[in-house]
Amino acid sequence: LAKTTQPISMDSYEGQEVNITCSHNNIATNDYITWYQQFPSQGPRFIIQGYKTKVTNEVASLFIPADRKSSTLSLPRVSLSDTAVYYCLVGDINFGNEKLTFGTGTRLTIIP
Amino acid sequence: DTAVSQTPKYLVTQMGNDKSIKCEQNLGHDTMYWYKQDSKKFLKIMFSYNNKELIINETVPNRFSPKSPDKAHLNLHINSLELGDSAVYFCASSMDRFSSYEQYFGPGTRLTVT
Numbered sequence: 284l285a286k287t288t289q290p291i292s293m294d295s296y297e298g299q300e301v302n303i304t305c306s307h308n309n310i311a312t313n314d315y316i317t318w319y320q321q322f323p324s325q326g327p328r329f330i331i332q333g334y335k336t337k338v339t340n341e342v343a344s345l346f347i348p349a350d351r352k353s354s355t356l357s358l359p360r361v362s363l364s365d366t367a368v369y370y371c372l373v374g375d376i377n378f379g380n381e382k383l384t385f386g387t388g389t390r391l392t393i394i395p
Numbered sequence: 396d397t398a399v400s401q402t403p404k405y406l407v408t409q410m411g412n413d414k415s416i417k418c419e420q421n422l423g424h425d426t427m428y429w430y431k432q433d434s435k436k437f438l439k440i441m442f443s444y445n446n447k448e449l450i451i452n453e454t455v456p457n458r459f460s461p462k463s464p465d466k467a468h469l470n471l472h473i474n475s476l477e478l479g480d481s482a483v484y485f486c487a488s489s490m491d492r493f494s495s496y497e498q499y500f501g502p503g504t505r506l507t508v509t
Binding site for chain 2: 315317324325326327328329332368370372382384385387388
């Protein structure tokens with residue numbers, strides 16, 4: 284399993300764009316990159332997943348460079364409700380490799 | 396409508412007791428999971444079932460026994476509870492085992508063993 288490294292915590296002001304970077308130097312060819320969000324006292328929630336280049340949905344964008352050794356989750360114009368822990372997960376979703384391995388995550392605090 | 400529900404939300408019990416946590420999903424998913432989140436907030440998978448069949452069984456004490464009566468339910472029974480079992484337990488589901496990257500989590504059950 285590819286090891287991931289993320290900042291332990293980040294602060295940002297409301298209205299700003301927030302970028303959280305995850306390093307995964309030994310990512311394998313079959314590995315996908317997935318991000319989850321966890322609010323206090325709730326279960327994690329799937330945000331976005333990608334393999335290469337850029338993926339965008341209604342919540343966030345995910346940027347993955349050509350070498351795929353890192354990825355950046357971008358949250359546009361954050362609000363106080365975006366305060367949460369964000370997890371970067373890297374894994375092979377092929378048959379027989381169904382495990383999601385959560386790391387320590389990045390605790391994002393949005394400041395009014 | 397709650398997609399993945401767990402009962403109870405809180406569970407306080409004494410060492411040595413046996414307890415169960417129930418999980419139900421109304422998403423029509425084939426695959427369900429149990430996770431444990433300890434006091435340091437590490438979230439670790441314990442078990443996974445696909446259509447009532449056990450497919451992931453991590454290194455978990457055999458005091459923990461999952462049971463899936465049907466694909467919409469995955470219950471967790473814990474025998475002889477120990478202090479170290481105190482944690483938040485999350486149930487999750489995914490459409491199938493090929494969609495395990497997108498899991499839907501329940502609200503969690505906070506277990507406190509005294």
